[in-house]
Amino acid sequence: MSRSTLSTAVALLCGALLPEAATACAVCYGGGEESRNAFILTTVLLSVLPLAMIGSLGWWIWRRVREAEAGDAPSRGAG
Amino acid sequence: MARSTTALRVITDPRPPPVLPSAVLGMLIFVIAEVMLFAGLISGFLILKASASVLGSWPPPGQPRLPVEETAFNTLALLTSGLMLWRAQRAFADSHARALRPLAIAIALGAFFVLFQGYEWVMMIGQGLTLTSSNHGSFFYLIVGLHAVHAVAGLALLSWTWGRLRGGFLAGSSFAAAQVFWFFVVGLWPILYLLVYA
Numbered sequence: 475m476s477r478s479t480l481s482t483a484v485a486l487l488c489g490a491l492l493p494e495a496a497t498a499c500a501v502c503y504g505g506g507e508e509s510r511n512a513f514i515l516t517t518v519l520l521s522v523l524p525l526a527m528i529g530s531l532g533w534w535i536w537r538r539v540r541e542a543e544a545g546d547a548p549s550r551g552a553g
Numbered sequence: 554m555a556r557s558t559t560a561l562r563v564i565t566d567p568r569p570p571p572v573l574p575s576a577v578l579g580m581l582i583f584v585i586a587e588v589m590l591f592a593g594l595i596s597g598f599l600i601l602k603a604s605a606s607v608l609g610s611w612p613p614p615g616q617p618r619l620p621v622e623e624t625a626f627n628t629l630a631l632l633t634s635g636l637m638l639w640r641a642q643r644a645f646a647d648s649h650a651r652a653l654r655p656l657a658i659a660i661a662l663g664a665f666f667v668l669f670q671g672y673e674w675v676m677m678i679g680q681g682l683t684l685t686s687s688n689h690g691s692f693f694y695l696i697v698g699l700h701a702v703h704a705v706a707g708l709a710l711l712s713w714t715w716g717r718l719r720g721g722f723l724a725g726s727s728f729a730a731a732q733v734f735w736f737f738v739v740g741l742w743p744i745l746y747l748l749v750y751a
Contacts, residue, residue, distance in 0.1 A: 512603035516596035523592050527585045538572040546569065 574726030580733045587703070591741060594699070595748060598692045605688070613687040617680035619750045620673055627669045628746050631704075634662035635739035638711070642732055645718075645725070653718055660711045663735070667704050670697070693749060700738070700745055707731075707738045 605611040612618075637659035645652035674694075682690045714731045717723035 506604075508606055509600070509604045512600045516599055520589075520592055520596055524585070524589055527588060531581060531585070535573055535578075542569065542572050 574729065576724075576726040576730040577733060580730040584733060584737045587737065588741075591696070591699070591745075594692070594696050595745075598696060598748065601688055601692065612689050615681075616687050616689050617677060617682050619693070620676070621750050623669075623673065624746060624750055627666055627673075628743060630662050630669070631666040631739055631742050634659045634666065635736060637662065638732060638735055638739075642728070645728060649718060649721065649723065653715070656711065656715050656718065659735070660708060660715060663704060663708050663711065663738075667701060667708065670701055670704075696745060696749055700742060703738050703741075707735045710734055 602611055605613065637655045641652040641655035641659060644655060677693075682693065684691055684694050710731045714723060714728055717727065
């Protein structure tokens with residue numbers, strides 16, 4: 475392996491390792507573990523929260539409808 | 554001379570009552586939208602806080618300390634307000650008149666919370682924490698201020714509810730919708746307190 479090839483390979487290797495330490499975008503000025511965890515946590519929160527709330531509301535209404543139908547069924551049968 | 558007669562007919566709705574009144578459903582959907590608004594602000598605040606903590610500068614240097622103990626007392630007042638509203642709801646099921654007193658106490662405690670927050674804000678501004686003094690100040694006033702706006706709106710709603718209850722023409726569904734909103738205001742605050750003040 476020539477000296478220039480080796481230098482290029484080392485430079486590429488260093489370049490490949492750099493993004494770990496570099497900030498990903500202009501607003502991510504803290505590239506630490508805590509910052510990364512905050513991004514992951516808030517992404518999960520904002521993704522799951524609306525689904526959980528709408529799902530819970532739908533499930534709760536569905537249960538109330540079923541309870542109401544179950545309550546109506548005997549009286550309809552008797553009538 | 555022809556006499557006009559008015560016949561009074563009582564119209565009864567043969568349909569069963571809805572499983573969830575429209576007022577309550579509408580308020581629940583509104584609250585879900587508001588939760589997302591606060592979730593977005595909280596997310597932004599958490600990322601800012603975590604990023605600044607990496608640099609070892611949270612709260613930012615030169616910024617005053619937030620009044621944690623005083624606000625804990627105020628938090629207790631707001632939680633008690635929620636408890637009194639829950640008692641009013643239970644009393645409402647037995648006798649409408651019995652719900653007046655706990656509802657009035659709930660409104661008074663909520664008003665105390667808002668006024669005490671206003672007093673704290675005046676103190677914080679005096680110490681140099683403003684909307685433009687730092688990111689800390691911006692998020693503090695934005696998040697806590699938005700909650701205060703909701704608290705004021707909730708108080709207006711509860712006051713309207715109290716007036717209707719006193720007049721003897723408060724619908725149960727209207728009361729339930731007002732409760733949903735106030736419980737949202739009360740339930741959200743401890744989360745904001747722990748995240749922003751701690």
